[in-house]
Amino acid sequence: MAYKQVSSRSGGALSWFLQRVTGIVLLFVMIGHYILMHYNIDSGHTYDAVLSRMQNPFYKGLQMTFVVLGIYHGVNGTWSVVRDFDLNKSVSWTIYALLVISGVVFGLVGITTLMSF
Amino acid sequence: MSWIKTLLTYEKAPGAWSWGLHRITGLGLMFYLYLHIFALTALQEGPEAFNAEMELFKSPVFMLLEWALFGLVLFHSFNGFRIVLIDLAQGAKYHKKMLYWLTGISIALFAGMGYVIFSGVFH
Amino acid sequence: MIHKYDVVIVGAGGAGLQAAIEIPTESSCAVLTKVFPTRSHTGTAQGGVSAALGNEEEDSWEWHAFDTVKGGDYLGDQDAIETMCKDAIRAIIELEHMGMPFNRTPEGKIAQRMFGGHTANFGKKPVRRACYSADRTGHVMLQTLYEQCIKNDVTFFSEFHVMDLIIRDGVCRGLVAIEIKTGEIHIFHAKAVMFATGGYGRVFQITSNAMAGTGDGFEMAYRNGVPLEDMEFVQFHPTGLWKLGILVSEAARGEGGILRNKDGERFMERYAPSIKDLAPRDMVSRAIFTEIKEGRGIEAPDGSFYVGLDLTHLGKELIEEKLPEITGFAKTYLGVDANEEWIPVQPTTHYAMGGIPTTIDAEVIVDENNTTMPGFYAAGECACVSVHGANRLGTNSLLDILVFGRRGGKKIAKFIVNADYPELPDDASAWTHETIERIRNNDNNVKMIDVRSKMQKTMMDTCSVFRVENTMKEGLQKIKELQEKYLLVGIDDKSKGFNTDLLEVAELGSLLNTAETIITCAINRKESRGAHSRDDYPKRDDTDWLKHSLIFATTGSTPDIRYKPVIIKQFEPKERVY
């Protein structure tokens, strides 16, 4: 193998760091989500219960953060798994595009759902 | 694809296990997150649709799945925390110890969650 | 395949790399090595490299020169020793500038430690002269020099096994090598060839040397009519790991380690009252063998004997900081925790004081009148300048390769400017082809391993620390028989690429011929001096033997031995006591 050196900074540092930052934030959001949404005395899961919770801006904000950061962390994480492989450019760009599009789509769906109340 | 053979035959130390599981749980959670978001779109279709869906989740099978999901969340969060300590603090020097401790705590929490889910205290 | 290079350096240890760095980039230079450069044996040096920097206490290059002369039992050439000790300071500073990581003093200078035979004020007391990097000095030095070669874009031919020199009419014209990967024979046509091929430790059974240390350079030169100087002087390092021979650095004693016999006695007090355990290596090795002979050795489960190297009083912290590698070896290979127990040690074949005779500029000398051979240079362990005389002081080998590797490189750089490529003979690779064909076509009835282990055992039994005429003569006889047998040795592996089976047989040829020169010279020198200790001639004899021996190959069965005077400058020979 003649080694191909790709020099020039490629911004790996930032996405690597953001992955860690979002991870830590998600850790707390997750705890919040679990306790507030699922496991407390009045965490009903009926339509009405959910609806009434969603009126609370704090809850809403928390869910919004969860959706956005969760999707970012997930897409970025999956991309880093994909990037480990020595794929040819077109394949990796396709996967990248699919990941980004899916993230955007599901992000929008999630946000729309949240905003519809 | 010879890497698969290498991966399978090479001795896996705790670090390698945690890496593998972190990836698997991560991808699993990613998938679940999309599913979760998709499921919640039922909220827009009105109370009947949503409540019907919620009933589904109360079945024992889904309770098991919920418990398993919590397992993924636990491992991925705690191991993620460990990775952050390795990368940004001096965690590399204590990585195995951390893994053993976090695994211990996770198992305890996982058991606790099992009780919570199946006893139905919060339902 | 024929390559043309201004300079071809054989060996990528300290001397070879240091020489390569000195060749200007305008000239073409190739470094050939049978192992990858960073695998060279320089990397196993542990304790330090000496220079009178005076960083820890007062020191001077003259004291260093005196110690080297006295350590070598007055056989060293004092002009060369002077050159080396003076240049040492520059050499170390230059290494530091190249980025070698050293241990440091509290003020941030290069730290120095004590080492065997290095004293202040002409033998008054031990002095801190060895610059070091924990006990990996050689390793980091080799790395640093290799790094500089990468920086200078030196051309390496790694895993090329050099088989033969091309010398015709007293002129060196290049060499013949096998590319290990393909098995192909390459001819390197050169204006200048430098040998930096290292030692021959594998001639003996117990050795600290790498398996690559098979004396190829010595033998190739000798076979092609170049004499070998002072081959009888073989250094036995007193502290090799018991049975394995793996080196336990003298730094262990420099940091305060003590040798003890089975009664727990610090026996070196009896042999060298003033500097005790820090006496030169030849003395300590003899002392250990004497202790064992007189029944004060420690018996091992298998009935062999060793002595103990006691580091238990040094403290965990010092051991971890300054001697981590060797205590690691003791742990890995013998299961001995040096913090708690004595390390079992025994003398191990370590270093060749003798070798290809050279001037102080690494030009190879071909006779007793100091005539040099155009285009042939040698430096490092395979060369004999001679700075080590009859016994090398610890840390001086790393210094030797730096100083004379560099001087050789500089001399070559000057030489090639005006030199033309000498004509290449048609039969340049004939010997190599014949040898390979012979080995390939032999029936595999005589096994390489049988011949080699018999040779190693013979050398160990007849020509190690204590030597007697009769046994040595028997030894020589056996070596000659083995040389006959060697011609019948065959191989299992008939493939071309990576045929290590074939190369090991070729190396055996080098080992046997080198062994012959060692034992022949040892029989010839009828005195005891430095590492050459004769039971039948226990005294040093300056009247008859204050001279270098040069062994020449002849067409007959007995080699020719001639002599060359020792250069004495400011230090007149005196009795050697410590």
Add this chain to the structure above:
Amino acid sequence: MELTVRIQRYDPEKDSAPHFENYKLENVNKTDRILDLLNRIKWEIDGGLTYRRSCTHGICGSDAVKINGRNRLACSVLVQDLKISKSTIQIEPIPALPLEKDLLVDMSSFFEKYEIVKPYLIPKDAPPERERYQTNEDAELLFESAKCIQCGSCSTSCPSLWVNENYIGPAAFLKAYRFIFDTRDDATAERLDLIDTTDGLWRCHTIFNCVEACPKEIDITWHISQLKKAALRREI
């Protein structure tokens, strides 16, 4: 004791694919090095067995092989150090590098990567007359990384290399660390540029296979984490 050594053999001039051969050895001591076993097989049974070796005590870095599923130096592991099931020791070449013959692999890509991190001191100023001063603490920061013997155990144990042959790998990172954290060196940014790439630092996922494999017990992952932080620091 009696022992079976199962060795992967491959002679490109004869075999189409690698295969395993078993060698029965008698009178094996539990304190024998694995290299001693290989030597015995080569010298007594089959001279064709091919592998690299030189110093025999873990400092030249020639004989990294995969022993019982993990990269180790054959000369630094004794029989007693291995968990041996069914009295068999399995020896294969280190993974992920092109196989040449038997246990011998082509290490050229490994060394190419070593060279790209500019593995030599690059100081800004001309050298002073005497040594550059450095505190012992600063010097000791380098010692662990300077222990590296380039045996290749670490890089070839890394899953990131298994799936991407362009991955620069732990050994080269360690060399980069050796200079980036040397107080005498002034080419930090230049060197970081070379490893702060998509095939560089960010493919390290702290798997610790390198640390497990390193025969010199270097905490390579720790060293890489220092490099990652250095690369990050200049971004934020």
